[in-house]
Amino acid sequence: MMRYPYLGWTGQTIGVTAPSSGLTEELHPMIEEATNRLQDRQMAVQVGQTVWTQQKATSATADIRADELMQMLQNPEIDAIIPPFGGERAIDVLPHLEMNQIPEKWLLGYSDTSTLLFAITVQTGIATAHGPNFVEMRSEEWDETTTAWRRVLATPKGGTVTQWTSDFYQTNWNHAERPARFMYHLDAATEWKSVDPNETELTGRLLGGCLETVRHLIGTPYGDVTAFQQTQINQEPILWYFEISEASATDVHRSLMQMHLAGWFDQAAGIVFGRTPGGRMIEDYTLTDVYGMLKEKLKVPIFYDLDIGHQPPQLTLVNGAQATIRIQGKDSRVDMTFC
Structure with a gap:
C-alpha cells in the first residue's frame, strides 16, 4: 500500500x-x-x-x-x-x-x-x-x-488535489535576463495533445520521470515495476509520464522500446509526455512519429506536450498517486488522490 x-x-x-x-x-x-x-x-x-x-x-x-x-x-x-x-x-x-x-x-x-x-x-x-x-x-x-x-x-x-493546464510556457531558458516578477519567460501558448483526438481521459497510478535517466534503472532492483505493482498498488495499471531533456527522436524511440521489451508497459493505462526542447528529428523521423509508433504498439492513449519537464512551468506529479488526466482545452486538468 x-x-x-x-x-x-x-x-x-x-x-x-x-x-x-x-x-x-x-x-x-x-x-x-x-x-x-x-x-x-x-x-x-x-x-x-x-x-x-x-x-x-x-x-x-x-x-x-x-x-x-x-x-x-x-x-x-x-x-x-x-x-x-x-x-x-x-x-x-x-x-x-x-x-x-x-x-x-x-x-x-x-x-x-x-x-x-x-x-x-x-x-x-x-x-x-x-x-x-x-x-x-x-x-x-x-x-x-x-x-x-x-x-x-x-x-x-485520502485527499484529492487538482491542477490545471498552464496558459503559457517557456520555450528556452535565459538566465541572463529574468523577468521582473516571475522566474520564466512564458512566451508560447500551452496546448495538451492526444495522439488520438477521440481519447481525452486517462486514469491510473502515476509513475515516471526523466526518460534519459530513469531508463537506466531497467534491469536493476530500483526499476522492478512488476514488484511495485504487486506489492504497493494492488496490480492497478500505471499511468506513465515522461519528460525528455535532450534525446533525439530515435533515442527516445530506443528508450521506449527497451521499456516495452522489459515489461514496464505490460499493465499501462496510458503514457503522457511533457513538452521538450529535445526530440531532434533524425532523417524524417520525428518525435510525433515516436508517439504514433507507441500508440500503435501498445493500444493505449498517448498524450503529449503536458506541463512536465524542461520547458516550464510544470505540474507536480506524485509517484504512486491515483490520477485522472483530462484533455479539455483550457480546462485540461490533473486530479490526484492519495489512496
Missing part, C-alpha cells in the same frame, strides 16, 4: 541537498535568492554542504551525497527535501541509500532527481513528487502552475 508524506502549511523547514549536481561558485547566488523567497513565504531552509560544490559532473562522491540525503531524510526538523536541480549522476547514490530507513518525507524535483524519486517509490512504496527544483523558486512571484507544489505536498492521505 502506498504511503504519503505530508507537508503542513506553517513553520515548515525545507532541506536542500545535491544528490546529483551542485552549484559552481558563480551560481551560488541562485541558492541564496531561492532561500530568501521561501523565507518570505514563512518557510525555513537548511542548505547542505553538497550544494556548494561541483566537480566531475557531480557535487561530491556518491557516499557523501547519500549520507547527506539520508541525514536530511531522517532529521525530524526537516519537513521536505528539494534538491537545487538535477544533473547527471544521481544513479551513483542508489546503492548507498538505506531504503528501509527512509521515512515518509517529501522529496521534490525533476530531471536527474527523478532517478531517486522513481527508485524510492518503487522500492519502498513512499510517494515522491516530480515538480519544480529549488532554484526555480527564486522569483518574487510564482505562476499558478509552479505554486501548486505547495498545495500538492499539503494534501493529506
Whole structure:
C-alpha cells in the first residue's frame, strides 16, 4: 500500500541537498535568492554542504551525497527535501541509500532527481513528487502552475488535489535576463495533445520521470515495476509520464522500446509526455512519429506536450498517486488522490 508524506502549511523547514549536481561558485547566488523567497513565504531552509560544490559532473562522491540525503531524510526538523536541480549522476547514490530507513518525507524535483524519486517509490512504496527544483523558486512571484507544489505536498492521505493546464510556457531558458516578477519567460501558448483526438481521459497510478535517466534503472532492483505493482498498488495499471531533456527522436524511440521489451508497459493505462526542447528529428523521423509508433504498439492513449519537464512551468506529479488526466482545452486538468 502506498504511503504519503505530508507537508503542513506553517513553520515548515525545507532541506536542500545535491544528490546529483551542485552549484559552481558563480551560481551560488541562485541558492541564496531561492532561500530568501521561501523565507518570505514563512518557510525555513537548511542548505547542505553538497550544494556548494561541483566537480566531475557531480557535487561530491556518491557516499557523501547519500549520507547527506539520508541525514536530511531522517532529521525530524526537516519537513521536505528539494534538491537545487538535477544533473547527471544521481544513479551513483542508489546503492548507498538505506531504503528501509527512509521515512515518509517529501522529496521534490525533476530531471536527474527523478532517478531517486522513481527508485524510492518503487522500492519502498513512499510517494515522491516530480515538480519544480529549488532554484526555480527564486522569483518574487510564482505562476499558478509552479505554486501548486505547495498545495500538492499539503494534501493529506485520502485527499484529492487538482491542477490545471498552464496558459503559457517557456520555450528556452535565459538566465541572463529574468523577468521582473516571475522566474520564466512564458512566451508560447500551452496546448495538451492526444495522439488520438477521440481519447481525452486517462486514469491510473502515476509513475515516471526523466526518460534519459530513469531508463537506466531497467534491469536493476530500483526499476522492478512488476514488484511495485504487486506489492504497493494492488496490480492497478500505471499511468506513465515522461519528460525528455535532450534525446533525439530515435533515442527516445530506443528508450521506449527497451521499456516495452522489459515489461514496464505490460499493465499501462496510458503514457503522457511533457513538452521538450529535445526530440531532434533524425532523417524524417520525428518525435510525433515516436508517439504514433507507441500508440500503435501498445493500444493505449498517448498524450503529449503536458506541463512536465524542461520547458516550464510544470505540474507536480506524485509517484504512486491515483490520477485522472483530462484533455479539455483550457480546462485540461490533473486530479490526484492519495489512496
